[in-house]
Amino acid sequence: MSDKQVQARYEALLKATADTVMVIEPSGLILACSEGDAGWLNSEAVMGRKLEDIFPADISGDIVAAAVKASEKQKLVKTDIQLRPEHVPVLREQGLTETKWFELRCQTAGSEVVVVYQDISAKRRLERQVTSQAQRDPLTGAYNRRALRPVLEQAVAQAQRYDWVCSLMVIDVDSFSDLNDNYSWDCGDQVLQQLVTSIHGMKRTSDFLARYGDDQFVMFMPETNHEQGMAAGNRVRKIMEEMEIPYAAGDVRFTVSVGVASLNGPEDDSDQMLRRANENLFIAKQSGANRVEGEG
Numbered sequence: 001m002s003d004k005q006v007q008a009r010y011e012a013l014l015k016a017t018a019d020t021v022m023v024i025e026p027s028g029l030i031l032a033c034s035e036g037d038a039g040w041l042n043s044e045a046v047m048g049r050k051l052e053d054i055f056p057a058d059i060s061g062d063i064v065a066a067a068v069k070a071s072e073k074q075k076l077v078k079t080d081i082q083l084r085p086e087h088v089p090v091l092r093e094q095g096l097t098e099t100k101w102f103e104l105r106c107q108t109a110g111s112e113v114v115v116v117y118q119d120i121s122a123k124r125r126l127e128r129q130v131t132s133q134a135q136r137d138p139l140t141g142a143y144n145r146r147a148l149r150p151v152l153e154q155a156v157a158q159a160q161r162y163d164w165v166c167s168l169m170v171i172d173v174d175s176f177s178d179l180n181d182n183y184s185w186d187c188g189d190q191v192l193q194q195l196v197t198s199i200h201g202m203k204r205t206s207d208f209l210a211r212y213g214d215d216q217f218v219m220f221m222p223e224t225n226h227e228q229g230m231a232a233g234n235r236v237r238k239i240m241e242e243m244e245i246p247y248a249a250g251d252v253r254f255t256v257s258v259g260v261a262s263l264n265g266p267e268d269d270s271d272q273m274l275r276r277a278n279e280n281l282f283i284a285k286q287s288g289a290n291r292v293e294g295e296g
């Protein structure tokens with residue numbers, strides 16, 4: 001086969017593939033590029049430039065490292081990258097309008113490396129959605145109990161390493177079964193939804209709210225000492241006491257009881273904090289409900 005024919009076959013192959021393909025030097029210089037179905041990059045505009053002129057330093061560094069490895073080991077090397085339009089102004093101009101994920105396959109070809117960019121954004125989005133659905137309570141949208149445990153463990157361990165300060169509260173709707181019985185299950189649902197909406201409106205971004213049981217919620221508060229934790233508990237109690245939920249049979253009002261616990265020494269952990277918060281919640285209920293109790 002003549003050189004011309006080989007070249008024609010190579011170009012046809014590039015044009016036929018939907019993936020973006022670059023031929024680069026291990027230094028990162030782009031020798032050839034075929035954009036495929038990309039729509040996020042203009043092959044003419046990137047040819048002859050270096051990866052670092054197009055991508056942020058960490059991403060071009062990752063690609064070069066994979067290309068060097070493929071070249072040294074003479075084998076296929078894979079790596080993943082994520083492109084955000086706000087981080088890649090060059091590609092934003094060329095058509096990158098949303099975050100995309102790619103699996104890169106680097107294959108050595110003599111002194112050059114062929115890099116194939118396979119768009120795996122749809123797969124990643126689906127994975128994220130499934131993970132997020134598995135971590136959320138479908139009624140209220142709050143995190144569920146399963147999502148709470150690892151977050152609590154990690155956050156308490158982090159507080160023990162750094163500042164020794166964090167608190168959590170257990171929030172329980174008072175006589176919730178009466179709301180279900182006297183109004184309706186649907187009304188009970190609305191109470192739980194409104195409770196979550198208003199806590200989301202008042203909490204700090206770093207606070208973590210999860211539905212812990214039927215009518216029970218846990219909020220973890222990093223960098224929050226006991227006094228601040230009690231103040232937050234009282235804010236939640238007050239907001240719920242003042243809330244009116246319009247309902248056909250008349251406005252519905254409800255109250256909550258709250259148990260607060262704060263990190264207490266090096267032997268403490270998230271399980272013990274939860275246990276103490278529940279004990280304090282029990283005291284709040286025993287003392288007449290619509291109260292906040294905490295140790296110390």
Ligand SMILES: Nc1nc2c(ncn2[C@@H]2O[C@H](COP(=O)(O)OP(=O)(O)OP(=O)(O)O)[C@@H](O)[C@H]2O)c(=O)[nH]1
Nearest residue numbers: 139172173174175176177178180185188189214215
């Ligand atoms: N509307 C509604 N009710 C639920 C849901 N999940 C559980 N429940 C009901 O919530 C009620 C919880 O009742 P309890 O745990 O006895 O709580 P309570 O009536 O608030 O009692 P105290 O906590 O002692 O004040 C039960 O009747 C459950 O059937 C839900 O998603 N929506």
